[in-house]
Each structure stands twice: as C-alpha cells, then as structure tokens.
Amino acid sequence: MPHVEPGMTVGLFGGSFNPPHDGHVLVADIALRRLRLDQLWWMVTPGNPLKSRRELAPLADRIALSEAITENPRIKVTAFEQSLGQSYTARTLEKIRARNPAIHFVWVMGADNLKTFDRWQRWQEIARSVPIAIVDRPGATLAYLSSKMAQTFDYARVDEEDAALLARRPAPAWTFLHGPRSRLSSTALRAGKPVRG
Template identity: 70%
Template structure:
C-alpha cells in the first residue's frame, strides 16, 4: 500500500487542502492519503488554534473522498515534532510505502523544522505548488541541500518506491485559500 502523509493544523480545513490532496492522489498514484491533524505546531502560536476535536470533525466533514483518512495519531504518539512522529510511524507500519506531502509554501521554512534532514532521508517528499511559491522553492534550503535527489515531475508516480532522499515538485492547479487568511477574515467580522 502507498500512503501519502499530509500534515498540518487544518485550522480550519478548506478547499485548498482538498486540491493538494487530489493532486497528490492522482499524480503520485496513492492508495490513501492521511490528513495528519496536529495537536499543535511548535513553530506557530497556539492562540488561534481551535481544539483538536473540532478540527478533526471539520476535516472529516470536508474530506468526503474515501481515499482521504483524517487522523490524529500524532496526539496518541505524544510527540510534538514531525520527524519523531514519522520515525515512529515507519517503525509500526514497515510494509507501507509512505510519501510526505507538503505545500510549496511550507518548503520555504522546512529547514526550521526539527530534524528536517532526517525527514528527507527517511521519506520521499512530494511538494505541491502553491500560489506565490512556484519559483521560491528553488532557493529553499531543502531544495539546495537535496538538489541531487530531485525527481522529475514526470516520474512522480514512482516516488513512493524510491529510496530517500527523493523529492519532486508537482505543478498543477493552485488554490489561494489559506487557513491564516480564513481566520483573519473571520475575526474581521
């Protein structure tokens, strides 16, 4: 089985998350895509974060595709950092081929994540294009550090079977929606 792992706060989930999911499912040939709804993000303020149960319920209402599974196992693992969660997941599911999915907007700050290089050496990574991030990904530290591991987008379907580090940048339709903008619009009312 090939599973995409799409982590985030989903605060709130929106059609842009669905678009990234659809692109990943189709382009990578995934069997499933797990939305990893995080209890919190060490790089972001918790002030505006809705309760985890609310974000999970909202995500489940939005993600109607049966291939998309909303999860919160990060909380059950008791880990706050993606690298630790992913290492544990790989250990308990050794027969599953996982691909880490991230928006290009997150690639710019990926080098600030704890053990980001370990993530890149443990999981193939698919970076999905986002508005305003198409060209900036080239200058990201991750793209520079793992330049030789970049896989052409035309070979993206094989990414899950490649030995990490391996990553690709996937172009396609882009949504300008963002959880930050949605929250800001809601507080402006």
C-alpha cells in the same frame, strides 16, 4: 493509525488545518492522483511548534471540519499524533515507519511550507527518511528553487513526470508537482479576509 495492507503507497499530509479548506483538499487530491497513492493520511496535528497555540482551534473541531470537507474515501482523517505525544514530524515519522514497515510512505506538503522547512526539527533527517512531494501553492511556485531544502537535496530531485514512482524510491527523493492552485489560506480565513478560491 488507519488500516493498511503490505505494499501500499500512502501519502502523509500533516498540518494544523486551522481551519481546513478547499486548498488543502486540492493538495490532497493532486497528491493522490499524481503519486498514484492507495491512501492519503490527513494528519491533524495537536499543535505546531512554529505557530502560536493561542490561535489554534480545539483539535476535535479541526478533525470534524476536516472530515466534513474530505469526500474521497482514500483520504483518512486522523489525529493519532496526539496519542503518540508527538508534535515534531521527525519523531512521528519514526513511529509511523516502525509500525508499518511494509508500507511505502511519501511526505506531502504545500510549497508554501518550503520556506520554513529548514526550521523544522531534524529536517534533513526527515528528507532522508521518506520521499517528499511538494505541491504547488500560489506565491510559492519558485520556492523549490530558492529553499534550503531544495538546494541541499538538489541531487535527489525526481522529475515531475516520474512522480508516480516516488513512493517506491529510496529517500532522499523529492518532486515538485505543478497543477491547479487555490488562493485559500488558513491564515486569511482566521483573519476573516475575503479570498477567492
């Protein structure tokens, strides 16, 4: 895991990044700025239980591509989940928080992940363990209104204007961040479809 100092605020941005693209960088940059994070851990996962392994590029390639497109020194590309033997977010969060008890973590995800968030293993436990920042993505702007996660934890929504305080709030707490959006998607890039950024 990247080095941190007690009291830091750290965003956890996990995904298969298959391949990583400028849309991911935009989400990371928005989270760093709007949440006022000290670091953002760009966590390249060994696999995704909700996606086919056949279409997954080798982990080393996804790490190298991620490092090539992330220029901000506060973004730390890492693949420590492989050494943990974990592929489920809830378990990974348990390990991260146990090893870093003095750090304020926020789970960062694109709004396009909200539609399947309730299919993640122990998803309610995830929401109760760390604050969550959901960053707007094309076609998913209204997802926070209809998603099961947003409806279940409606009472825990933090106004976007208070996003900078999210990392220090007790979970459950979540916010939806509007801002610039990129139409790039890993699915389209793998399929060789032309997509305007």
